[in-house]
Amino acid sequence: MINFIGQQVLPHFAIDDANAKISPLGNGHINDTFLVRWPQGEMVLQRLNTQVFPDADALVGNATKISDHLLAQASAGQYPLQVVEPVVTANHDAAIDLGEQGYWRAISYLRHSASVEVVETAEQAQQAARAFGDFAFGLSGLDANQIIDVIPKFHYFPGRLQQLQAAVDADSEGRLAECQHWVDFAFSQTGLISELESLEPKLPLRICHNDTKINNMLFDDRTMSAMAIIDLDTCMKGHLMYDFGDMVRTFCSPEAEDSTALDKVLARPDIFAAICEGYTQALAPVLTADERQSLWLGARIMPLMIGVRFLTDHLNGDKYFHVHRENHNLERAANQFSLYQSLLAQEAQFKAMLCEHETNS
Incomplete structure (x- = not known):
């Protein structure tokens, strides 16, 4: 190459x-x-x-x-x-x-740039969330309809479940039996669809990054301050709750998204609070009440949906995501579902944090 x-x-x-x-x-x-x-x-x-x-x-x-x-x-x-x-x-x-x-x-x-793969401190989380908020705020004056959807319905949870069902029905690689319990778990969470259908029509259409992982925000290696947002490939029309949720998904766990130490895959409250603070402060001038309400839904739906996508790709024979070992996508799916479960276990505390930053913004 x-x-x-x-x-x-x-x-x-x-x-x-x-x-x-x-x-x-x-x-x-x-x-x-x-x-x-x-x-x-x-x-x-x-x-x-x-x-x-x-x-x-x-x-x-x-x-x-x-x-x-x-x-x-x-x-x-x-x-x-x-x-x-x-x-x-x-x-x-x-x-x-x-x-x-x-x-x-x-x-x-960009010279002097550095990336982080796993968030280690609340300060890192706050800076990165602020940077992604600045990015969204900076694009709030650009008509979202000027941007073409390169992957239609990219963050469309009902569609992702339909793709999972198709993969289950085909079982083209004979992998269903080993992950049936995770398939059952994914389909047991369809209650989020009714929340989505109730709230999403109220949300303004914005240009979203759609892949707000910590390593898509570069730090300045001299000061470790926020430098730039990168990887604009999935920037499309959408709703801010998905960018917020993807930060929660990728910042909150102390483990990488393919870690098999599932007992350590936990949503850290201090990191969640830092995301809330950085993101909502940057977007305070434009964030609507409905968008604020949607953030907790985004926090839950993103790890669940990405877990569904990893699981679907595993069943389909690893056609979408690069894999580096056997069952890599299944391990990623289990990791994301575990994080989702950790978020649910702390729902009252995390919703209170969002309300606190709504009051302070």
């Missing part, structure tokens, strides 16, 4: 592969990402997964619109973070379509 990039991709950017250093970057589940350095500069290069993102042109177009808008906000002193920008080819193209050899795009690399 490294040789192919040097010989077939970098020439489109007028970069001599003999002078370039190419190394894998990050641990994303979907795309292949590399850091490219050469004497005159550096950039992040990605081969997009066109099975997941069949309309890759729309994805790149969305990212460009979002970057342009945030750059304008930053220039006016209205956006406090740095902005990751598209890097065009020597022919000023936004991407390179090499057919079976991949769809490639490049974005700017």
Whole structure:
């Protein structure tokens, strides 16, 4: 892969592969990402997964619109973070379509950036939640209808349950028996659908990040302050409760999302409180009462829904998420369902925290 990039991709950017250093970057589940350095500069290069993102042109177009808008906000002193920008080819193209050899795009690399895989402190959680809130607030002036849905119904819980049912019915890999108890558990939680149907029509449509993991917010390694929001691939129209819920999902547990130490997969109250504080403060000028009410639903629905997606992919033979070992997606599903159970066990305390920050905002 490294040789192919040097010989077939970098020439489109007028970069001599003999002078370039190419190394894998990050641990994303979907795309292949590399850091490219050469004497005159550096950039992040990605081969997009066109099975997941069949309309890759729309994805790149969305990212460009979002970057342009945030750059304008930053220039006016209205956006406090740095902005990751598209890097065009020597022919000023936004991407390179090499057919079976991949769809490639490049974005700017931010020096002095550092990422965190598992939240260790409430301060980290607060800073990251504030940054994602700043990101959403910065985009509140951009018409959400300008952004194309590259994955329709991405955060649509009833649809995800339908996909799970189809995977169960097919059992194409003969894996159902080993995970039947988790399948039964997922289908026992359909009560959230009625809450969703009651609340969602009241929520304004906004541009959401849709993948608010802690490692999609870069820290400045010199100060460990928030630097930038990255990975705009799933930015689409949606509701803020899902971004809030995905932060709860990925920040609150002290364990990685594929940890098999399920007894340690717990929603930490101090981290939850920090997310509430950072996110709602950043969005206070635009957050509606209905959106505030929706945050607890988002906190519950995201780990449950992602668990359903991991379980579905396991049953389907690991077609969507990259796996690194046998039963990896099943382990991820069990992890997410365990986190969901921990949230339910602390519902009264966590809802009180949301009410407290509603009062203080």
